[in-house]
Amino acid sequence: MSLRRRLLLLSFLLAVAATFAAALLLPPFIRHQAQRRAQQYHLTLQIQSVRPAWLGLRLGQVDIACPDIPSLTLHAEAIEVRRSSIAVINASATVQTDLRSFAEQVHTWRSRLPSSSESNPAKKSSALVAIDNLALSWQGFDGEGSNCSLTGLNIRDLFGGQSVDVGLVQIEHPQGSLKAEAVALAWIREPSAAIRSLGIGRAYADVSVDHELQGASSKSAAVSASDFRDRLARWASTVWAPMAVGATVRVEALEVLVRHGGQQLHVGPGRLSVQQDKTALLLDLTPRSEGAAGITFRGSLPLSVGPVVLDVVGGPIPLGALGVKEGNLGLVDVASTTLSSNAHLKLHEDGKTLSFDGKVVAKNVGLEHARLAPAPVRGLELAAKLRGVASLDGSMLRFDEGQIDIGAVQFSLRGSLDRGETSAVDIHFGIPLVACQSVLEALPPSLAPVVHGMIAAGTLSLSGYLRWDETDPKKYRFEYKADHDCRFTSVPEQVDVRRFRSVFKRKAYDLQGKPIEVETGPGTAGWVSREGFNHFIEAAVMTCEDGRFRRHRGFDHEAIENSVRENLRAKKMLRGASTISMQLAKNLYLGREKTVSRKLQELILTMYLEQTLTKDQIMELYLNVIEFGPMTYGIGNAASKYFHKHAASLTLGQSMYLASVLPSPLRQHFAKDGKVTDGWMRYLYKLMRIAAKMRWITELELEDGLGEWVVYGTPDPIRMTPMHEDEGEPLDDPSLNPPKDDPFGWQPDGSLVY
Structure with a gap:
């Protein structure tokens, strides 16, 4: 082998040996240098692999941790290191603490960093640091159940650049969620590295409002209300701390969905701009x-x-x-x-x-709301002019100035409502003088279909004052003055009372409570004319339902005053103030549903009935259409069903019994032997005494009534010695105490529910 070839072979072997040595020695050296560099910033670094790359190195599966920030972990799939750049590729970061704790940990870490430029990466190195496709998961950023995630975060120059892009930001919270797409953030470097602007292509928020507006039962409600304001300020100061004065955030398409009590409100998309x-x-x-x-x-x-x-x-x-x-x-x-x-x-x-x-x-x-009307209400014209103060926990509401308009009708309101540990009301209210026709026209046909088309002349006005303090009920005041001379000059055919002079159809309810149409009126089976019933039944219904029937014009103002007081005391709708005329309006024209629509129409129709009918005519219609039991309408049918007799021959006790079940006609009070239960019979005696005091019956008639015991299914009651108020204790007859869990609907008090 020639010398030249030997030299070439030796060079090749040396190159292979050098490469092999570099392959063996470079990774430990690189790891050592990287870890030493990380320690300057109080970080720990774990590198799984080191490989050469084009004009640099590629570090694989890198884990970074900071002992001063234990809630933060960072993992990078790869970090490419070149002469003038560092790129972090496909990294994932996890934070597991709340925002305040995380900020404190970061502050602790920063305080331990040397202030010299040697430890400031932005000043020490001119290398461009880029982050490509970082995913962040922040669990518990605002307490338990709150999570924030960022995906597709890209930073072209971490220390020297001026922008950040995020593909998707998602925030989950017990009270809602936020989703933002195409987020772009920019910042300025002088005089400090402060954020200049943030742009978001599209953001979607889903917010749940769980807090009920009700009286504060403890200090916790007040604390939570105060915490709401503090939380807003804390988020504003923490999130915007790195922002420069004049910095802006722009969201090109913001959508918000608010959920509360089964209801929801969607708003957006809209352009949002936030400037500091x-x-x-x-x-x-x-x-x-x-x-x-x-x-x-x-x-x-x-x-x-x-x-x-x-x-x-x-x-x-x-x-x-x-x-x-x-x-x-x-x-x-x-x-x-x-x-x-x-x-x-x-x-x-x-x-x-x-x-x-x-x-x-x-x-x-x-x-559309079940409490408003059976069907959607359309065409409302509403306005509100309000000035006042409200507490966030719902315990206080004050109107310094209040006006609510429905069409041409104005409602004035001024005063306060307190619903804390004790309740108090102090309100002035009223309706300025308005044409009666304007009131009718303010109600769209879908809200008041029955009275639609009625025409009225005249004017009306209302003024009133309500004062109630739970701590001093004796100072209760409820005063109102309603002035009107409304006269109905034209009504639709289905409202005109002249149709009740002959056979007519009306709504009733079957045994399952489903609405049905029945035919009734003069000449039909069970109809009883004014001359066909005695004065006992009229005295009975006036005693039980409307003691001032012959004196009022459809509305019992004293009963209304008492009803308001009792409902305020009970803090719920416990007692009504419905008169015989109002009940007749409901039974002739309306249904059973408890809606604003029904009540408004009931008021108007009551005024119409009182204007067009005499009291005797109202009483006759009332006794023939009112419900006395399951599928039992009218006094004629009731007398026949319960006592096998005509209405004209009802006794005082029988009349009182029929009137006593009117508030709850599906519940009856007969024991198994047919006799009225002991407790209910004593209640009937009490009603008889009230009727006598009102002089609707004579003392002799009272004495006779106190000597009867009403029995179901027989024309004649059981006769006995008159039961006076001071005689004896309640009877303890075993026959009046049915067994428990009786399958036929008998109740523990001896009554029967159908």
């Missing part, structure tokens, strides 16, 4: 939809102290342009509903109270 000044964040939200630029939501969120402010100004615009969806909060026809607003809201610094001042007008409103 020296003390607060300034928010500006404008709907993106075409034709919706006329309304703007502007707010101010302080970075530390101060109130949170929101102004909603503009319109009219369609609700659909705001992003409100059909069915949100029971809204229908959102495309044709328009909204105008000039409202100012302020959440005070204490975080407990919200001030409101402004006017909102909504036209052609459509609503």
Whole structure:
């Protein structure tokens, strides 16, 4: 072998040996240098593999940790190191603590870093550091159940650049979620590395509001209200700490879905802009939809102290342009509903109270709610001009100025409502003078279908005052004055009372409670004319249902006053104030549903009946259409079913019994032997004494009634010695105490429920 060939072979072997030696020695050397460098920043570094790359090295499966930030872990699939650049590829980071704790850990870490430029990577190295496709998972950022994730985060130059892109940001929280797509963030370097702007292509938020507006039963409600304001300030100051004065965040398409109590409200998409000044964040939200630029939501969120402010100004615009969806909060026809607003809201610094001042007008409103009407209500014209203060926990509401308009009808309201540990009400209310016809026209046909088409002349007005303090019930005051001379000059055929002079059809209910149509009226089976029943039944229904029937004009103001007092005391609807005339209006024209629609129509129809019928005519109609039991309508049918006799021959006790079941006609009070239960019979005796005191029956008739015991299925009651108020204790007859769990519906008190 020639010398030349020997030299070439030796060179080749040396190159192979050098390469082999480099392959063996380079990874430990690189790991050592990287770990030494990481220690300068109080970091630990684990590198699984080191491989040569084009003009550099590729570190594989790298784990980075910081003892000062134990909640943070970072793993990179690869880190490519070249002469003038470092690229972190397909990295994932995990944070497992809340925002405040994480900020404290970062602060501790930063405080331990040397202040010299040697330990500042931004100053020490001119190498470009890039992050390609980082995924971040932050669990518990705002307490238990809250999670934040970022995917597709790209930074072209970590220390020297000015922008960051994020493909997707998702936030999950017990009270909702947020989804933002195509997020772009930019910052400035002088005088410090501060964020300049943030852009988001599309963001979607799903928010659940679980808090009920009810009285604060403990200090916890007040604390949570205050915490809400503190949390806003904490997020503002923490998230925006690195932002420069004048920095902005822009979201090109923001959508928000708010959920509460089974209802939801969708808003968006809209353009959101947030700008930082020296003390607060300034928010500006404008709907993106075409034709919706006329309304703007502007707010101010302080970075530390101060109130949170929101102004909603503009319109009219369609609700659909705001992003409100059909069915949100029971809204229908959102495309044709328009909204105008000039409202100012302020959440005070204490975080407990919200001030409101402004006017909102909504036209052609459509609503669907079971408590409003059986079918969707369309065409409402609404406006509200309000100024006052409310507590976030729902314990206090004060109106310094209040006016609510429905069509041409104005409702004035001024006063306060307290629902804390004790309740109190102090309210002035009223309706300024308005034409009666304007009231009818303010009710769209879908809200008041039965009275639609009625025409009335005259005017009406209302003024009143309500005061109630749970701690001093004796100072209860409820006064109101209703003046009207409404006269109905024309009514639809189905309302005209003249149709009740002959056979007519009306709604009734079968044994399953389903509505059916029945035929009734003069000449039908079971119909009883005014001359066909004695005065006992009239005395009985007046005693049980409406003691001032002969004196009022359809509405018993004293009963209304007592009803309001009892309902306030019970903090729920416990007692009504329905008169015989009102019950007749309901039974002739309306159904059983408990809705605003039925009540409004009931009031109007009661006025009409009182205007067109005499009291005797009202009583005759009432006794012939009222329900006395399952599928038992009218006094004639009731007398026949219960006592096998005609209405004209009912005794005082039998009449009192029939009247006593009117509030709950499906529940009867007969024992198994047919006799009225002991407790209920004593109640009937009490009713008889009331009727005598009102002089609706004579003392002799009372004495006779106190000597009867009503029995089901027989014309004649059991006769006995009259039972006076001071005689004896309640009877203990075993026959009146049915066995428990009786399959036929007998109740422990001896009554029978059908």
